[in-house]
Amino acid sequence: MTAPARNRPPRVGDSPAVRRTLITAVLAIGAVLVLAPLVVILTQAFSLGFSYFAETITAPDTRHAILLTVLTALIAVPVNTVFGIAAAWAITKFDFPGRRLLLIVAEIPFSISPIVAGVAYLFVYGLQGLFGQALQDADIKILFALPGIVLASMFVTAPFVARELIPLMQAQGRDLEEAATSLGASGWRTFFSVTLPNIRWALLYGVVLCNARVMGEFGAVSVVSGNIRGQTNTLPLHVELLYHDYNTVGAFAAASILTVLAIFTIIAKVLLERQGAGRGGRPALAAPNAIPAEKPQ
Amino acid sequence: MKIRLENVVKTFETFRAVRDVSLDIESGELVALLGPSGSGKTTILRMVAGLEFADGGHIHFGDQDATDIPVRDRGVGFVFQHYALFPHMTVAQNIAFGMKVSKVRRARQEIDARVAELLRLVRLEGLGDRFPTQISGGQRQRVALARALAVDPKVLLLDEPFGALDANVRRDLRRWLREIHGELGITTIFVTHDQEEALDLADRVVILNEGRIVQQGTPEEVCRRPNSSFVMHFLGDAYRLPAQVEAGIARIGDVALDAPSCPEGPAEIYVRPADLGWTNSGSGMPAVVTRVIDRPDGRRVLADTDAGQSLEIDVPPETPVRASDRGFVQINRGSVFPAA
Incomplete structure (x- = not known):
């Protein structure tokens, strides 16, 4: 290929004016919508100096909120990971009545407002709810306690792992598992040495997204948790609480922790995408003859 | 290992893929199942492997009724149409997989020695550390064969073994597979829709149409004395x-x-x-x-x-x-x- 000559008419749709306008507009909107608020959070968090920042985030209520958020993630993420793998496996490897329905059900939390999920849980487990009386008689506390927070978080993030795995596993088909079994591998052995390694990046990608959402979830959790300071307050709820207390700097400090978490998530996401996870990496993993390596060096 | 199919039937939903097929395969024979798509040839192969179970009839391996033996314990080597090599394992790890997961425990040196021997057999010495994506289609095909042979199968089953390769590679591999078969003498069944491939490679050709055996015999018999207009048309x-x-x-x-x-x-x-x-x-x-x-x-x-x-x-x-x-x-x- 020779270098394109200068002053040649641009490709179709490649007019310089359109290009410049579009790029400038997108950059400007991105800066105002996304970047500026993040910068504000960080500057506000440190506006009264580092010591005040440190004091705020080590305050007992904030510490407890962080702990609760981490605890919720530690329970909700593994459970949803197992659910995601199981759902993806069932949907892609088996034929059963209700397969399509399961596919739709697993996607519902994406399209439904989290607050609806929270209210629904109120109706199911609340005192006036379906199991409310039975639960109270058995002295089991679900709402306004950790179980409720975990359940609501799990509802909201249920599709994350399954959604990453299903297209990949669909593309891979059953050949690899059949090959492993025909070579004498047991079901568990096949899963751990053949299936899992081939979905590991997509799985991790789903887990990272799921974790980010669990830690940041506000709507559903705010309904079921009861916002009891130092007891059922997760980090996002705590931010709101501090803000309503006119402790702006404290709110921004707590928010900055969530922001840092988000930045770590993005970094993990980018690294995983380089490994072929996410939507972009699928075809290469899927097609057995995608790489025409007829003459490898 | 002698293989015997007795009145085997298989239906998928409402589609009758295999209708009352009986077939005897002698020990050490190289048999081609030849037919157009939808003739039931792959289904028969997968039933012999244990990847599908027959709805009716029996499959015997030697004197043993293998009809209900699951694929894991059936002792067959299966080469998949698209090879199904494990993409996250090297060529050597792919070949060793069957020995590693086997109920028979083997020492690491023993496995390594067997892998080296198989790499020699399929003429891929020095490529053991490559990943499947780093070798050519013909080489992948040979890795798939080596992996299937590693577990000392009683029967070797190949599903459209040369389907995804270009014409020259195909012809070389065919002759080479014939040589390997001569060397090992393992009972081998392969499926193809390509009559030239079947006639070139097999001791005996079984021609199928709509789930039934239409004619079987040596390449000479089916070529010179086709028993129906279908066989006549299908062979050329x-x-x-x-x-x-x-x-x-x-x-x-x-x-x-x-x-x-x-x-x-x-x-x-x-x-x-x-x-x-x-x-x-x-x-x-x-x-x-x-x-x-x-x-x-x-x-x-x-x-x-x-x-x-x-x-x-x-x-x-x-x-x-x-x-x-x-x-x-x-x-x-x-x-x-x-x-x-």
């Missing part, structure tokens, strides 16, 4: 000429052909381009040449007979013939079947 270009049988001789105009086993009355003569001859003067079916195609090993004449039939005739390279010549088509040999 064939033309049907309506004829009349009288006293054991089939006639079309003044062309006659021996048909000792065909009943009197209307019949059909099936001929291939190589069964026909062309002469510019003499006797035969009068015809006009529409086109002549020149090939390295001969010429192919495309002609329309006066009876309105288009035929293709293979003639020696030195035959003087041109488009729009008038002449006669001769039938040197053909298969005669009673008219359906």
Whole structure:
């Protein structure tokens, strides 16, 4: 290929004016919508100096909120990971009545407002709810306690792992598992040495997204948790609480922790995408003859 | 290992993939299951492997009824159409997989030695550390074979083994697989829709159509004595000429052909381009040449007979013939079947 000559008419749709306008507009909107608020959070968090920042985030209520958020993630993420793998496996490897329905059900939390999920849980487990009386008689506390927070978080993030795995596993088909079994591998052995390694990046990608959402979830959790300071307050709820207390700097400090978490998530996401996870990496993993390596060096 | 299929039946939902198939495969034989798509050949292979279970009938391995033995314990080596190599393992790890997961414990050195031996057998020495994406299609095919052989299978099963390869690689691999089979003497069944591949490679060809065995025999038997018009058509270009049988001789105009086993009355003569001859003067079916195609090993004449039939005739390279010549088509040999 020779270098394109200068002053040649641009490709179709490649007019310089359109290009410049579009790029400038997108950059400007991105800066105002996304970047500026993040910068504000960080500057506000440190506006009264580092010591005040440190004091705020080590305050007992904030510490407890962080702990609760981490605890919720530690329970909700593994459970949803197992659910995601199981759902993806069932949907892609088996034929059963209700397969399509399961596919739709697993996607519902994406399209439904989290607050609806929270209210629904109120109706199911609340005192006036379906199991409310039975639960109270058995002295089991679900709402306004950790179980409720975990359940609501799990509802909201249920599709994350399954959604990453299903297209990949669909593309891979059953050949690899059949090959492993025909070579004498047991079901568990096949899963751990053949299936899992081939979905590991997509799985991790789903887990990272799921974790980010669990830690940041506000709507559903705010309904079921009861916002009891130092007891059922997760980090996002705590931010709101501090803000309503006119402790702006404290709110921004707590928010900055969530922001840092988000930045770590993005970094993990980018690294995983380089490994072929996410939507972009699928075809290469899927097609057995995608790489025409007829003459490898 | 001798394999015996007895009245095997398989239905998917409402589609009857395999209907009452019985087949005996001798120990050490190399058998091709040949048929168009949807003929049930792959389903039969997968049932022999244990990847599908038969709805009816029995599959025997030697004296043992293997019908309900799961694939894991059946002791077959299966080579998948797209190889199904484990993409996250190297070539050597792929080959070692069966030995590592086996119930029979093996020492690491033993496994390594066997992997090296198999790499030599499939002529891939030095490629053990490559990943499947780093080798060519033909090489992947050989890795898949080595992996299947690593567990010392009683039977080797190959599903469209050369389907995804280009023509040259295909021919080399075919000859090579024949050599490996000669060396190891393992009972082998392979599935193909390519008649040339089946005839080139197999001791015995089993021709299937719509879930049934239509004909089985050596390549010579199925080529020289096809038992039906389906087999005749499926094995290569064939033309049907309506004829009349009288006293054991089939006639079309003044062309006659021996048909000792065909009943009197209307019949059909099936001929291939190589069964026909062309002469510019003499006797035969009068015809006009529409086109002549020149090939390295001969010429192919495309002609329309006066009876309105288009035929293709293979003639020696030195035959003087041109488009729009008038002449006669001769039938040197053909298969005669009673008219359906």
